[in-house]
Amino acid sequence: MDFAYTTEHEMVRDMVRDFAAKEVRPVIADYDREHKFPHFLLERMAELGLLGICIPVRYGGAGMDYISLGIVSEALEWADASVRETIAVHVALNSLAVFQWGTEEQKQRLLKPLATGEKIGCFGLTEPAAGSDVAAMRTTARRDGDDYILNGEKMWITLADVADYMLVFAKTDPEKRHRGITAFMLERGMPGLTTGTIENKMGVWASNTGWIAMNNVRVPKTNRIGQEGEGFKVAMSSLDNARMTVAAGxxxxxxxxxxxxxxxxxxxxxxxxxxxxxxxxQQMIAKMAMNYDIATLLWQRSAWLKNQGIRNTRETSQAKWFATEAAWEAASDAVQIHGAYGYSGEYEVERYLRNAKGAVIYEGTTQIHQLMQAAYALGWRQDKPLRCELPAYDPDYWQSE
Amino acid sequence: MRYLVCVKQTPDTAELPKVKPEEAASGQLSIHLVVNPWDEHALEAALQMSENFGGEASAITVGNEGAIEALRSALAMGCKSATLVENSDADAWGVATLLAAAVQKMGDVTVLLTGQMTVDGNSGTVPVAIARKLGWPLITGVARVVEASEEAVVVERVSGQARHTVRVKPPVVLSVIKEIGEPRYPTFMNIRKAARVEIPVWKAEDLGVEVPPPVVHMSDFRKPPVRDARVQLFDGTPEEAASALLDALIAEKVL
Structure with a gap:
């Protein structure tokens, strides 16, 4: 058993922590206060290769592993959760879904510009009346020749107003509930596709959160990710990838x-x-110190399992549940330690507290994870192999041109 | 042309306050070590020179096995090669002796670069001592490299309020200041290479020199006394508070 980072991991950590300290933390409070999305950070992260951190070099990525994805997430959320959210959504929810489920043609056409940051991706699963209950979604996709016609609305979508590529889920067969869901990559500019920003959030004010509306949007079959009816599995496997980044963050x-x-x-x-x-x-500080270590060990286990190509839904769910609740508690205790000053926007801790609440809700609420863990413990839930598993990390494959 | 950058592994400045006097005296530090921030500017200068004028940037350090991490950082920034000269007890003169001997062994160094000082020793003597050992000209306070070739190196140096343009025939030692450029971040491609590359290790005997016994002896290490901080809040309208603040600053001789 080896708990040590490799030299590569240490260098990635030092580099991203340096970037977070020099370029994100000093400015993010202003963007947060003004509810503005820091577009320049997208460009900087693209230049540095962060937007394709764990994507193979042949698809335009940096060729690093899934542990590096966690390291980047931890370092960025140290500065602000909104910036880490970009990685979770763009890399884990969107790009990795194409990498895991896409055809070679889709990887060349869609994944490459995502990995280089030329295009930004988002993920549209949640709807106004369907969050945790994914099968209740109302968005539909009707086959029309070689195209699909999509209608519906997605809500609480990070980067909705920023993204070029939107991975959305729609029912191709409403009778089959979650087995009737299919994944599609929408491209900004498609007729009938509109997006907007949601205001008055409690936290992550420097992030863009919005809605996607589809009014007879014609999507070519070549933009279908995975097979018809496979969308629920695409969505859940994407969440397995992103929840690790949420935990690390x-x-x-x-x-x-x-x-x-x-x-x-x-x-x-x-x-x-x-x-x-x-x-x-001291009691509050002791708990922060212990929970930091537990959260770290949990997300690292999840990332390590991904590197090995071992299914990690149970472990990733544990990491996400524990780490986000621990962060919420730590931020709340930090405000308490700061007293009245902590309650003021003059100090940073209140921003971390507002941001931390979002993470115990999105990407599976705490209660959903508790139900999952109980189901695993009771033996009611077993993960079946997927048609397309997330590939195990192979440095030779990832790093060759 | 080869631009060789002398780097040193030093404590992360954010962690400097944690260093205990006895650790500083023994050199056995238990905190996070990084490339001396001043040397990062020298690395940036060398990489810019290789991009602008051709040639190759390399890095060298004198230290123990752990100092290889500083060299890996230099490689991750873009240096093509790196060398460790193994020694952990030389003073500045001893370090300069080893570095000068290494430069002579390499035989193809056009420009030797250093940061203007280290954040631990703070003496700024190593570039001076290397130049003396090698018999090369030394330009300190270098803020910009205008030109570099086998025939001439032209730099702008800052001296107080003055700015000089200096032309010199290489080989030359340049000690650079922050203005030379913000150090670049490592790239992932370079990180991957840096993590794998075998870094050659030279010892004094490989260089045919004996490390001179230290000429500087630190007789005492201690931390500066903790300053008593006091917070004073001024009440009243903004005008009244500003006026009271101004009076207080004048009374304290800040203004």
């Missing part, structure tokens, strides 16, 4: 709020001593 939030709390607790004096010397403050 949550660890980044814990690291950030712990650093802020450690600093403040050793400066602020009450009752004649630094508040770090008060045992109840």
């Amino acid at each position: 949550a660890a980044g939030t814990i690291r950030a709020v712990m650093e802020l709390s450690l600093k403040y607790a050793q400066e602020r004096v009450t009752f004649g001593k630094k508040i770090a010397e008060h045992q109840l403050v």
Whole structure:
């Protein structure tokens, strides 16, 4: 058993943490306050190769492994969850879905521009009346010759107003519930496709969250990802990929709020001593430190399993459930440690708290993960092999031209 | 042309306050070590020179086996090769002796670059000592490289308020300042190469030199006394608060 990062992982970590500290953290509070999406960061992340971090070089990516994807997510969310969300959505939910389920032609045509950042991807599963209950979706896709005609609406879609490629899910056979769902890649500019931004979110103000409306959008068959009726599996496997990044990102939030709390607790004096010397403050700090390690170990296990090509739905769900709840608690404790100042927008901890709440809701609420874990423990749930598994990481394949 | 950058592995400046005096005295640090930030600017300068004027950037360091990580960082930024000179107890003069001998062994170095100092030693003496050892001209405070060829190296250097343009026939030692350029991030392709490459390790005997015994002895290491910080809030309208703040700053002789 080896818990150590490789030299490559250490260099990726140092590089992305450096980028997060120099270029993201110093500016993100302003974007958050002004509810603005930092478009320039997309360009910077594309230049650095982060938008194709774990995609093989032959498809325009950086050729790194799934652990590196987690490292990048942790480092970016240390600065702000909104920037990590971009990685989760663009890389894990969209690009990896094409990599896992797409045809070679689709990988050449769709994955390459995604991996280089020339095109930005998003993921449209949730609808106004269908979140966790995916089978309740109302969006339909009707076959018309070599095309499909899509109608419906997607809601709470990260990067909806930014993305060029939108991986959306629609029912090709409404009678079959989740077995009747099919995945399609929509391209901005298709007639009948419109997007908009949702305002008044509680957190991730520097992220773009919006809706996608489809009014008789004609999508060629060549943009169908996977087979007809396979969409639910495409969506769930994409979530397996993205939930690892959410868990890793949550660890980044814990690291950030712990650093802020450690600093403040050793400066602020009450009752004649630094508040770090008060045992109840120490209790909160101790929990942050322990939870950071647990969250880290859990996401790393998930990423390691992906590297090995081993199905990891159960482990990834655990990581996402634990890490996001732990981040929410850590951010809340950080506000508590900062007292009234923590409740103010002048200090960063309140932003981490607002951001952390979103992550216990999106990509499977805590309750969905609890149901999943109970089902695994009770023996009611077993993962069947997929037609297209996420390929195990093979450095020679990933890094050859 | 070869541009050789001398790098040193130093504590991450964010972690410098954690270093205990006894650790600093022994050199056995338990904190995160990185490439000396000043040297990152020298690496950036060398990489820019290779892009603008041709030639190849390489890196070298004197240190223990762990210092290989600093060289891997240099390779990840884009250096084509790197060399470790193994030694962990030389002072600045000893380091310069080893580096000068390594440069002579390489035989093809056109420009030797350094940062202007290190964040741990802070002496800034190594570039001076190497130039002295090699008998090469030294230009300090280099802010821009205008031209580089086998015939001439032209740089702009900053000295106080003045800015000089200096032309020199290489080989030459350049000590650069931050203005030379913001260090680039490693690329993933270079990270992959850097992680795999075998880095040659030279010892003093390979270089045919003896490390001179330290001429500088640190007799005492201690941290500066903790300063007592005080926070004062001024009440009233913005005008009144600003006026009170101004009075306080004048009273404290800040203004």
